[in-house]
Amino acid sequence: MLGKSPITPSAAFRVVLRRLRHAAELSQEKLGFAAGVQRNFVSLIETGQNQPTIGTIFRLATALGVKPSKMVADAEKLIDRL
Numbered sequence: 001m002l003g004k005s006p007i008t009p010s011a012a013f014r015v016v017l018r019r020l021r022h023a024a025e026l027s028q029e030k031l032g033f034a035a036g037v038q039r040n041f042v043s044l045i046e047t048g049q050n051q052p053t054i055g056t057i058f059r060l061a062t063a064l065g066v067k068p069s070k071m072v073a074d075a076e077k078l079i080d081r082l
Contacts, residue, residue, distance in 0.1 A: 007078065007079055009075060009076075009079065010048060010051050011048060012075035012076070012078040012079045013045075013051075013052075013071070013072075013075045014045055014046050014047070014048055015075075015078060016071055016074045016075045016078065017042075017045060017046055017060065017071070018046050019074075020064045020066060020071065020074075021042075021046075021064065024064050024065065026063075026064075027039075028042040028043050028046070029042075031060070031063055031064070034063035035056070035059040035060045035062070035063035036059055037056060037059065037060075041056075042060075054068075057071060057072070
């Protein structure tokens, strides 16, 4: 039986988002602009105060130059690893 992961899906997603944003050398403001969302919203996701909708995940992924499925798969791998 699998034990409960110490990290939630939303926590894993915010880690992935921040890593991808840093790898793309984008500020929260630049990512927000490219994705069509407010900088504050990017910050709220990264700090776990808000969760993105599927539409927002697609917009963020496009702005980061990755597939939305990669973002979700990376979050899943992070959960499985811990």
